[in-house]
Amino acid sequence: MAAGIEHVGPRLRAARQGRGWTLAELAERAGMSTSTLSRLESGQRQASLELLVPLTGLLGVRIDDLLREPPDPRVRRRVQRREGMTVAPLTLEHSPVQTYKITFPAASVSPEPRVHDGSEWFFVLSGVIRLELDGAEHLIGAGEAAEFDTRLPHSISATAAGPAEVVSIFSASGERIHTRGAG
Structure with a gap:
C-alpha cells in the first residue's frame, strides 16, 4: 500500500468538516456524486488523482498533506x-x-x-x-x-x-x- 493512502479518507473528512460542509455540499462543488465522496472518505473507494485534485483545490489542502505518513509522537532523543x-x-x-x-x-x-x-x-x-x-x-x-x-x-x-x-x-x-x- 502506498505511503499514507489509508489516511486519505479520514483526512478528507476532517478537511471537509473543518470547512463546515456536508458530504452533499462538497460533492456538488467537486462535480461528483455524494456516494462517491462518502466511499472515498470511508476508504471503500480507491483514491485517484482524478478524484483528489478537485477536492483538494476546494478544501485548500495539498495532495501531499493527504498522503503523508502520520507523525511519530515518540520522543527518540539522546540522553x-x-x-x-x-x-x-x-x-x-x-x-x-x-x-x-x-x-x-x-x-x-x-x-x-x-x-x-x-x-x-x-x-x-x-x-x-x-x-x-x-x-x-x-x-x-x-x-x-x-x-x-x-x-x-x-x-x-x-x-x-x-x-x-x-x-x-x-x-x-x-x-x-x-x-x-x-x-
Missing part, C-alpha cells in the same frame, strides 16, 4: 550526561516548551548560582532538591514542585543525602542554559 547529571528529553526537539527528566547526583554543596532570561518549573519525583533562589535555600521533596523566574540568582542540586530525580519544564532560554551549559 545527555553532563556534570554528573543525567538529562533525558521528554519532548520532541522543536516543541514550544522543553521538558526533561533530570537525575541530580548527591551533592554536599550547591553549585554557583546563575542568572539568565526565562522561567523554570520542576516536580520532584524522588529524593530532595536543594533550590537556592535569590539567596534563600529551599528543600523540595518528592511530590513537591517549584516554579521561579530564572532572572533571580538560582542553583539546583540534590542534597548530600542522595540523588534526586525531577521532571523539569523550561522556557527556551532556560532550556539552553540548564541542558547545554552556559557556553
Whole structure:
C-alpha cells in the first residue's frame, strides 16, 4: 500500500468538516456524486488523482498533506550526561516548551548560582532538591514542585543525602542554559 493512502479518507473528512460542509455540499462543488465522496472518505473507494485534485483545490489542502505518513509522537532523543547529571528529553526537539527528566547526583554543596532570561518549573519525583533562589535555600521533596523566574540568582542540586530525580519544564532560554551549559 502506498505511503499514507489509508489516511486519505479520514483526512478528507476532517478537511471537509473543518470547512463546515456536508458530504452533499462538497460533492456538488467537486462535480461528483455524494456516494462517491462518502466511499472515498470511508476508504471503500480507491483514491485517484482524478478524484483528489478537485477536492483538494476546494478544501485548500495539498495532495501531499493527504498522503503523508502520520507523525511519530515518540520522543527518540539522546540522553545527555553532563556534570554528573543525567538529562533525558521528554519532548520532541522543536516543541514550544522543553521538558526533561533530570537525575541530580548527591551533592554536599550547591553549585554557583546563575542568572539568565526565562522561567523554570520542576516536580520532584524522588529524593530532595536543594533550590537556592535569590539567596534563600529551599528543600523540595518528592511530590513537591517549584516554579521561579530564572532572572533571580538560582542553583539546583540534590542534597548530600542522595540523588534526586525531577521532571523539569523550561522556557527556551532556560532550556539552553540548564541542558547545554552556559557556553
